[in-house]
Amino acid sequence: MKLTEHQINELYIFTRKHYVYHYDVQTELVDHLANDIERIWIASPKISFEEARDTSFKKFGVFGFMDVITAKQKQMNKRYWKIIWRFVKEWFTLPKLLITITIFMSVYILLQFPISSYFILGALSIGVIAEIVMLFKVRKQRKVKEENNEKLFLLEDMIGSTKNGYTGLVFINLFNIVSTSRLDFSDSGFFWQLVFSGTITLLIILFNVVNYVLPEKAQELLEETHPEYKLVKKL
Amino acid sequence: MSNQRLYKGSLQTIILKLLATNDRMYGYEITQKVKELTKGQLNITEGALYPALHKLEANELLDVEVVKVGNRFRKYYKLTKTGSKETINKLEEMQEFLKTMQELVCPKFSLE
Numbered sequence: 001m002k003l004t005e006h007q008i009n010e011l012y013i014f015t016r017k018h019y020v021y022h023y024d025v026q027t028e029l030v031d032h033l034a035n036d037i038e039r040i041w042i043a044s045p046k047i048s049f050e051e052a053r054d055t056s057f058k059k060f061g062v063f064g065f066m067d068v069i070t071a072k073q074k075q076m077n078k079r080y081w082k083i084i085w086r087f088v089k090e091w092f093t094l095p096k097l098l099i100t101i102t103i104f105m106s107v108y109i110l111l112q113f114p115i116s117s118y119f120i121l122g123a124l125s126i127g128v129i130a131e132i133v134m135l136f137k138v139r140k141q142r143k144v145k146e147e148n149n150e151k152l153f154l155l156e157d158m159i160g161s162t163k164n165g166y167t168g169l170v171f172i173n174l175f176n177i178v179s180t181s182r183l184d185f186s187d188s189g190f191f192w193q194l195v196f197s198g199t200i201t202l203l204i205i206l207f208n209v210v211n212y213v214l215p216e217k218a219q220e221l222l223e224e225t226h227p228e229y230k231l232v233k234k235l
Numbered sequence: 236m237s238n239q240r241l242y243k244g245s246l247q248t249i250i251l252k253l254l255a256t257n258d259r260m261y262g263y264e265i266t267q268k269v270k271e272l273t274k275g276q277l278n279i280t281e282g283a284l285y286p287a288l289h290k291l292e293a294n295e296l297l298d299v300e301v302v303k304v305g306n307r308f309r310k311y312y313k314l315t316k317t318g319s320k321e322t323i324n325k326l327e328e329m330q331e332f333l334k335t336m337q338e339l340v341c342p343k344f345s346l347e
Contacts, residue, residue, distance in 0.1 A: 005306045027301070028262060028310045032281065035263040061282040071286030075293035227301040228308055 001041045003034045007049055014053060018065050023151035024226050025072050029065060033057065076154045083221060087209045088202075103204055108197040111185040117178055120185075120200070124175045127207060131171065134211060151232055155225050159214045174203075242277050246287045248329050249279075251296065251314065251322040259300060259313040262288060288312055296321050 003011075011030040020026050036056040040047060047055075057064065091100045110116050138160040145152060185196055214221065222229045242249070253268055254260060260268070265288075266279045291297045296318035300311040314322065 002305060003307075008307050027308045028285070031261065031304075031307050031309050032263045034307055039267075059281050061280060063282065067282040068285040068289075071289040075289040078293045227299055228310070231301060231303060231308065 001038065001045065003037060003049075008034060010049070011053065014057075015065065018057075020065050020069060021152060022072075022154040022157065023232065024153050024228060025065075025069060027228055029068065072154065076158060079225060080155065080158050083214065083225075084206070084209055087213050088205055091205045100201060100205065104197050104201045107200045108193060111188075111193050111196060114184060114186045116185045117183055120178055121175060124171045124178070127171045128175070131211070153222055153226050153229060156218065156222055159218050159221070245329065246279065246283060247291060248322075248325040249277075250284075250287060250291065250312075251318065251325055254297070254312060254314045255319065255322045259311040261309050261311050291318070 008030060011033050012026055014033075015026045015029050020029060033053060033056050036059070037049065037052040040052040040055060044052075061067070090096050110119055113119075142152070142157075142160065185193060188196070249269060250265060253265060257268070262281075262284055266281070266284060269277050269279050288297065292299060292312070295315055297312045298315045298318075300313065302309050302311060
């Protein structure tokens with residue numbers, strides 16, 4: 001006996017109730033449960049759908065789907081960073097390399113001024129505010145999607161809100177470090193000025209890639225990462 | 236089975252080997268195939284299988300294909316080029332391990 005369309009949808013709801021929020025993770029689990037339920041029905045045809053589903057779910061152990069979710073998140077984190085580096089690397093090849101050099105030189109010149117730390121604190125504050133505004137936007141979009149029962153993909157969520165930890169919190173931490181250490185960059189010597197300039201340049205590029213480039217290319221990246229994305233969009 | 240934990244460290248090698256001989260497989264199929272090949276001796280749990288598959292995918296040893304089968308989507312895994320090479324390495328490692336274990340558990344005695 002095969003599962004009906006309605007029962008498949010029930011399984012999607014079941015996984016959602018067990019903290020699996022993303023469609024790509026749900027899909028694999030739903031197929032697994034469906035296969036197992038069908039096998040259970042071969043041996044015991046009189047068992048109800050719910051009973052067979054619960055028997056199958058128990059096989060995932062005491063933590064239910066948690067191990068699967070954690071492993072999938074780890075895998076996607078790795079993938080997300082790989083995507084970030086793919087775009088960051090572009091900034092170190094021509095023609096973008098010229099912009100990178102300009103940013104680096106500008107930061108280096110800025111660090112020569114005794115009040116440079118105030119500029120950095122100001123820039124970090126702007127970064128935090130920009131991040132908060134973006135986060136609100138993304139949260140709103142996500143809420144609309146949830147209300148419309150649209151399918152959410154793990155990478156989509158990473159691009160939109162979690163950003164693998166590279167969020168405004170990083171800037172808040174940097175803000176704290178710069179303000180509490182009272183660093184005078186202009187007095188730190190040539191070597192450290194180069195190191196600071198390089199680090200700040202890299203942070204600016206990362207900020208741009210994470211907050212602007214990836215959201216812009218989200219559709220393309222989702223199609224590339226989740227083979228089911230295209231299929232679902234066609235439905 | 237009480238000896239399940241002995242197999243634990245070999246799960247990735249088992250998956251790679253299966254995919255090397257079966258082209259593409261989906262999660263549930265892997266659990267059933269292992270059960271069938273080992274005559275029920277080894278039972279890969281769901282909680283261990285998917286994390287292992289996702290890890291192999293993250294390490295670019297596996298590629299994924301999604302196909303609509305009946306009224307649901309099915310995710311198939313298959314070896315990448317790197318995955319095929321890694322399978323050979325892992326199987327060699329496994330052979331070495333088995334040889335060492337054999338020597339440890341049943342040492343050959345010699346009069347030399």
